[in-house]
Each structure stands twice: as C-alpha cells, then as structure tokens.
Amino acid sequence: MWALARTSVDENSPYAYLMMGEFFSDTCAVAALDDRLVGFVTGFRLPDDPETLFIWQIAVDERARGTGLGGRMLDEVANRPSPPRIRHLAATVTPDNAASDRLFRSFADRWSTECQVEELFEDADFPPGDHEPELRYHIGPL
Numbered sequence: 001m002w003a004l005a006r007t008s009v010d011e012n013s014p015y016a017y018l019m020m021g022e023f024f025s026d027t028c029a030v031a032a033l034d035d036r037l038v039g040f041v042t043g044f045r046l047p048d049d050p051e052t053l054f055i056w057q058i059a060v061d062e063r064a065r066g067t068g069l070g071g072r073m074l075d076e077v078a079n080r081p082s083p084p085r086i087r088h089l090a091a092t093v094t095p096d097n098a099a100s101d102r103l104f105r106s107f108a109d110r111w112s113t114e115c116q117v118e119e120l121f122e123d124a125d126f127p128p129g130d131h132e133p134e135l136r137y138h139i140g141p142l
Contacts, residue, residue: 012045017042020056026082029073031064038064041073044059051084052140055091059105070103075110078142088140092120108139114138117136 020028020042031039038061046052060070078086089107093100108115120136 020044026080027077029077031060031069033064037061039069039073041077042106043077045086046090047083049088051086052088052090053086055089057109058100071106071110074103074107078107078111087142088138089142090139091137092134093134093137096132106141111142113140113141113142 019051024042024044026043027043031043039059041055041058043053043055046054055074056071058070074089078089080086089104091100091104093104105115116138116140117135120131121134123131123133125133
C-alpha cells in the first residue's frame with residue numbers, strides 16, 4: 001500500500017499501512033490485477049460513533065483509474081456484515097481533488113443518500129505552505 005500511496009495520495013510511513021491492515025482489516029480493502037496491487041482503501045470506525053466509517057485514504061493505480069475500482073472498493077467495505085452495521089461514511093478531501101469529490105458524490109448517488117460537505121480544517125491549521133484546507137464529507141444514512 002505504501003508504494004501505491006507514494007504515487008497518488010499523501011504518503012504516510014510504511015508502518016502506518018501495516019498497522020491499518022493488521023488492526024483495521026475489517027474497514028480496509030485492497031485490489032490486485034495480475035498479482036500487483038492496483039488499489040486500496042483504508043478506514044476506521046469513529047470511536048464515538050462506530051456506525052460511521054471514516055475513509056482515511058483511497059488510492060487507485062493509474063492503470064486502473066477510470067474503471068470504477070475506487071467506488072467498488074468503497075461499496076465492498078460499506079457492505080461488510082461486521083457489527084455494528086455501517087450507516088454513515090465520512091472522509092476529508094482537499095477542495096482541488098475533483099476525483100475524490102466525484103467518487104464520494106457517486107457513492108452517495110449509488111446508495112440513494114445524501115452527501116453533505118463542510119469545511120473542517122483551514123490551510124492555517126497546517127504548517128505554513130504545507131497543506132490545503134480539508135473539507136469534511138458526510139454521507140448517509142446508508
């Protein structure tokens with residue numbers, strides 16, 4: 001996951017991806033093509049609201065972009081039967097990330113539910129020149 005993240009999303013340490021796979025496997029997914037990783041989604045249930053799945057990162061290799069893989073991975077994780085049932089999806093997205101905006105709005109459309117977007121973190125909340133603002137996406141009920 002770390003190698004794919006380096007080419008498509010904010011990179012975290014290899015250890016972070018190992019920890020997500022080990023301790024949050026019920027809310028993560030990977031996709032392979034020809035025995036090579038082409039996509040992943042990492043997420044976790046919010047501690048104070050275990051029916052809400054926070055999507056931490058989603059990445060799709062350029063070979064698999066435009067195929068709907070990101071949406072299928074989100075659907076698969078949201079459909080898992082592990083209790084409690086996931087009723088809401090949450091994520092943060094930078095304002096210039098049109099692909100993620102389309103992905104989450106498309107997810108809401110497929111699930112016939114609402115997608116609410118609001119500012120969560122301003123650029124001033126990050127070190128100077130380090131990061132864009134982050135918008136919070138809240139989708140549900142599922």
